[in-house]
Amino acid sequence: MSSLPTSRPVEPVIPVAPPALVAVLAAAGIVVSLQQTVVVPLVPLFPALLGADPADTAWIVTATLLAGAVAVPVVGRFADMVGKRRMLLVCLCVLVAGSVLSALSTSLVPLVAGRALQGLAAGVVPLGISLMRDLLPAGRIGSATATMSASLGVGGALGLPLSALVVQVADWHALFWAAAVLGAVVTGLVLALVPESPQRTGGRFDLPGALLLAVALVGLLLGISKGGDWGWGSAPTWTLFGVAAVALAGFGLRELRTPDPLxxxxxxxxxxxxxxxxxxxxxxxxxxxxxxxxxxxxxxxxxxxxxxxxxxxxxxxxxxxxxxxxxxxxxxxxxxxxxxxxxxxxxxxxxxxxxxxxxxxxxxxxxxxxxxxxxxxxxxxxxxxxxxxxxxxxxxxxxxxxxxxxxxxxxxxxxxxxxxxxxxxxxxxxxxxxxxxxxxxxxxxxxxxxxxxxxxxxxxxxxxxxxxxxxxxxxxxx
The missing domain is CATH 1.20.1250.20 (MFS general substrate transporter like domains)
Structure with a gap:
């Protein structure tokens, strides 16, 4: 067995300075990761703001988690097939759409839908890391990918004080309008400054595998996130875990047999x-x-x-x-x-x-x-x-x-x-x-x-x- 290739034979040539490329991609990562904590100060307030049951308003957080979990592996595979920059732009556009829908929401259902769209943008950070590997000189990859990876934590840490401040001085919808504006700005910067990667895998997209993985992830994460409310020994919780186990086993068998696995x-x-x-x-x-x-x-x-x-x-x-x-x-x-x-x-x-x-x-x-x-x-x-x-x-x-x-x-x-x-x-x-x-x-x-x-x-x-x-x-x- 031969060792895996870990370096490229030719240094890439990109039309922008590496620091600008890293700054744009890291900014995209921060904007996306902000969405994970931006609603935290509002969670206790949502039942009164939306006239909904507290158990139902929990889906405002859960929907983002589930959508992101399903989207990340799917987006990663599409990116290797059709282009990482292209999928990065798709993720950012979906983020903007979800933010606008959330900003226009006055009831629970459209807000949950908007938050799910925001969650679909979770693939931005791994896409940014992958673009850096493909586009940057070898000597810059280590520090660049470290910065990109850290953007996950930075957005999460900064989201809480920023959202708490906005909630104290403005209507809660302003949080989502701000997210939409930031997403649009980053999308423009990616269009202007980030070139497409020359790397492609080709092949077909494994739709059955993606569906099996989606069922497994939704069952697992929904069971984990709702188990405390439903009871860890309750039938719904164990049903979800059982469905997740069966779907995961089916996914494993599928991926080992298909020539183009997810x-x-x-x-x-x-x-x-x-x-x-x-x-x-x-x-x-x-x-x-x-x-x-x-x-x-x-x-x-x-x-x-x-x-x-x-x-x-x-x-x-x-x-x-x-x-x-x-x-x-x-x-x-x-x-x-x-x-x-x-x-x-x-x-x-x-x-x-x-x-x-x-x-x-x-x-x-x-x-x-x-x-x-x-x-x-x-x-x-x-x-x-x-x-x-x-x-x-x-x-x-x-x-x-x-x-x-x-x-x-x-x-x-x-x-x-x-x-x-x-x-x-x-x-x-x-x-x-x-x-x-x-x-x-x-x-x-x-x-x-x-x-x-x-x-x-x-x-x-x-x-x-x-x-x-x-x-x-x-x-x-x-």
Missing amino acids: IDLRVSRRRPLLLTNIASAVFGFSMFAMSLVFPQLLQLPAETGYGLGRSILVAGLVLAPGGLCMIAMSPVSARISARYGPRTTLMAGAVVVAAGYGIGATLHSAVWHLVLSSIVISAGIGLAYGAMPALVMAAVPVTQTAAANSLNNLMRAIGLSTAGAVAGVLLARLTTTVPGLGVVPAESAFELVMLLGAGSALVAMAVTACIPRPRDRAEATL
Whole structure:
């Protein structure tokens, strides 16, 4: 067996300066990732704003999650077939359409539809990483892809304070008009400054495989996200998990037999890529714990004895420095990867994240404690997110870059969703009664979630340590 090609024989020539290309693609990633947190301050308000049941308004968040999960692998495969820039523009146009529909909505159904369209743009980040691999000189790829990957965390961290500020000074529809304007601006910049990749895979699109994968992902993620409300032992929850398992088995059989698979499982099951994706899923679990715990600790009344009694705007501002820290760590991640390899960088990032959660679990009685903890955690995420694309691209042929990065992005999303479900159960079960406030999550629940975040980061480090080094892979192919 021969080793996979990991470099191109000829340096690409592009009509724009590499920094401009990286800036445009990273901006696109930030705009898309903002949509994941932009509605968080509105979630408790939507029932009154829309005249709907709270259980129904939860679909405003769930629809985005499910649409993104289904879209990412499909968009990745289409991108390898027909062009990455073309699919990037499709994603951005769908984002703008979804934002406009959401901005015009006055009831639940059109808002959910608009949010689903926004979710379909989730493939922008893996597409940006793939374009960078195809278009940039080899010496710039590491730092560029690290920046692009970090845009996921940056958008998520900045979305909360920005949306909280807008909600306080303007109508909630302004959030979606702003998203539409930003999406349109980025679309124009991509049209003007981002060339098309010369890489193509060809072949046919595997529609049956895409449908099976969609059923599997919707069943899995819907079961995870709704299991806490429906009951983890309830018939609907287990039915969804059962459907997901059957569909996933059917998908695996289909992909191994078709000549043009949606996801090349023969490549994906190879040890370097398989372990990288497992580590990404576990790391996604670790990353999301901060977003769930810190805002609640900050906003709980001081009468609880551990809440800090701050506004949602302050809670968002506490997380904002972490988003900037992720960008700042991108070049550091690239330099460590260039010298010691992305495997080492991912392990270092996991250790830093675990340390940050350790700080948070021990110290959370003042705002500055949580600011410090979030900065340390974000620094580790910045290191790790910069290393993941490098590990993926070193393990796949250049013609499968978009599909492979999309799968890695999907694994992170599954980790994020699982973290939300687990943390939700713990915060709902471990409670205390405070006079005048009623039942609230206990301090021990927050500490336990943070310790789980630290533990999952260390698990991700252990999985990463099992990824073969390039020298080991070369020897294995002799």
